[in-house]
Structures are given as structure tokens and as C-alpha cells.
Amino acid sequence: MTDAVVARGLVKTFATPAEEVHVLRGADLLAAPGTLTCLFGASGSGKTTLISILAGLLTADGGSVELLGADCTTLKDAEYAHLRLTRIGVVFQDHNLIMQFTAKENIALPLVAQGLTPAEADTEAMRCLELVSLGELANRMPAEMSGGQRQRVGVARAIAGHKSLLLADEPTGSLDQTTTRALFATLRSLAGEHGITVLLGTHDPGAADVADQSFDLADGRLVPHVAH
Ligand SMILES: Nc1ncnc2c1ncn2[C@@H]1O[C@H](COP(=O)(O)OP(=O)(O)OP(=O)(O)O)[C@@H](O)[C@H]1O
Numbered sequence: 674m675t676d677a678v679v680a681r682g683l684v685k686t687f688a689t690p691a692e693e694v695h696v697l698r699g700a701d702l703l704a705a706p707g708t709l710t711c712l713f714g715a716s717g718s719g720k721t722t723l724i725s726i727l728a729g730l731l732t733a734d735g736g737s738v739e740l741l742g743a744d745c746t747t748l749k750d751a752e753y754a755h756l757r758l759t760r761i762g763v764v765f766q767d768h769n770l771i772m773q774f775t776a777k778e779n780i781a782l783p784l785v786a787q788g789l790t791p792a793e794a795d796t797e798a799m800r801c802l803e804l805v806s807l808g809e810l811a812n813r814m815p816a817e818m819s820g821g822q823r824q825r826v827g828v829a830r831a832i833a834g835h836k837s838l839l840l841a842d843e844p845t846g847s848l849d850q851t852t853t854r855a856l857f858a859t860l861r862s863l864a865g866e867h868g869i870t871v872l873l874g875t876h877d878p879g880a881a882d883v884a885d886q887s888f889d890l891a892d893g894r895l896v897p898h899v900a901h
Pocket residue numbers: 687688689694696714715716717718719720721722723
């Protein structure tokens with residue numbers, strides 16, 4: 674089966690007034706469909722840079738990216754945006770929920786903006802909330818939820834619309850250990866039971882326990898993760 678993520682030889686250098694920062698120096702990554710991949714690495718090693726390149730939010734200086742069978746290397750910004758909108762979910766450390774909307778509305782309203790009817794959007798929002806075990810809190814406002822619950826709403830929103838790939842950059846960065854474990858379990862089930870390919874950038878060593886494969890970003894490349 675074709676890998677869901679095929680990144681080869683990714684190179685990225687940031688130029689600052691003082692120096693050039695060679696963040697990625699030929700990073701390779703393969704991820705099979707429906708697997709959970711963890712990306713570890715010291716702060717500043719390039720996890721966010723790599724995830725942002727895969728998400729199409731940053732352009733690499735060299736190398737190639739194929740996602741879900743699509744050659745992304747030559748995509749124009751608008752085409753990458755369309756791929757994201759239809760097939761790739763992205764979650765960052767901050768959940769970015771709209772505080773004036775309920776959990777369900779946060780998921781459903783963007784779907785309506787994409788052309789679903791309100792009834793269709795509602796059904797899809799509930800399906801995704803149930804996937805992250807939050808069906809019962811659908812009508813809560815974000816302020817009435819815990820940080821971990823809000824993060825799970827963010828995950829539900831990211832995968833709404835039957836996304837096949839979820840890119841998550843430190844989604845548990847602001848959560849306690851118990852809540853972090855629950856979110857990892859959610860990501861594990863999205864990958865294993867629902868066939869979503871998940872890439873998780875994290876500092877939490879426990880993530881390796883739920884992953885199908887884990888890598889460390891070191892000197893600009895991905896190497897098999899070594900538990901510390
Ligand atoms: N826009 C930019 N301009 C210059 N340097 C940058 C820029 N963005 C990131 N960097 C540098 O690139 C390196 C990698 O940053 P990145 O955010 O990818 O690391 P990270 O592994 O996600 O770190 P953390 O674990 O702290 O989130 C860092 O040295 C950072 O200072």
C-alpha cells in the first residue's frame with residue numbers, strides 16, 4: 674500500500690541577520706496509512722518546522738513531499754490549502770477554539786462554510802465529537818470545558834470532514850499527565866480504529882508507547898527514536 678506520508682530529503686534553512694540556521698538537512702519520513710508516528714527532538718530541533726512544511730504552511734528549500742498519494746512539491750499555495758481543507762487536519766498546542774461557540778458549533782460552522790448543509794454539518798460534528806469521546810459535551814462552551822477536553826474538541830474539528838491525515842504539533846503541551854494520556858489514547862484510536870494517519874510532534878516520552886513508529890529529529894534528520 675502507498676505510504677500516506679512520503680517526505681524525502683527535506684532541507685530548510687532560516688536566514689537571520691546574525692546567521693543561517695540549518696534546521697532540516699535531508700529529513701526523510703515514511704508513514705503507512707492508519708499509523709501513528711511520533712516525532713521527538715530537543716527544543717529547536719525542527720519538529721514544528723517539519724510539521725509546518727508537511728502542512729503546506731512553510732515551503733522547504735529542497736526535497737519532496739507526497740501526502741495521500743498527491744505530489745505536494747509542486748502544489749501552489751491555493752492547491753495546498755485545498756488539500757488541507759479536504760484531507761488534512763492540523764492541530765497545534767493552542768486549541769484555537771472560538772470561545773463564543775459551543776463545542777459542536779466550533780466543528781460544524783467551518784463545515785457549513787465549506788458548503789455542507791447545517792444538518793449535515795451537525796451530524797458530522799457529532800460523529801467527530803464521539804470519536805474523541807466528547808459526544809455528551811457537544812453543547813458546552815469552551816470556557817465550561819477542561820483544557821484536555823478543549824484540546825480534544827480541537828482534534829475533532831481537525832478531522833471533521835473525513836480527513837485522512839492528522840498533523841499534531843505538541844497538542845498536549847499545556848496538559849497534565851492524566852489528560853495527556855487520554856489525548857494520546859484518542860490519537861491511538863483515530864489511527865488504529867479509524868484509519869487516520871497521525872503524525873504527532875511531542876516532548877512527552879509516553880507518546881512512544883502508543884506509536885507505531887517514533888523518530889528523533891537530530892542534526893536536521895530523522896533517526897529512530899531512542900528512549901531516554
Ligand atoms: N522564522 C524563523 N526564522 C528564523 N529561525 C527560525 C524560524 N522559525 C524557526 N526557527 C529556528 O529553527 C529552529 C527549529 O525551530 P522549530 O520551531 O521547528 O523547533 P521545535 O523542534 O519545534 O522546537 P520546540 O520543541 O521548542 O517547539 C530553531 O532553532 C528556531 O530558532
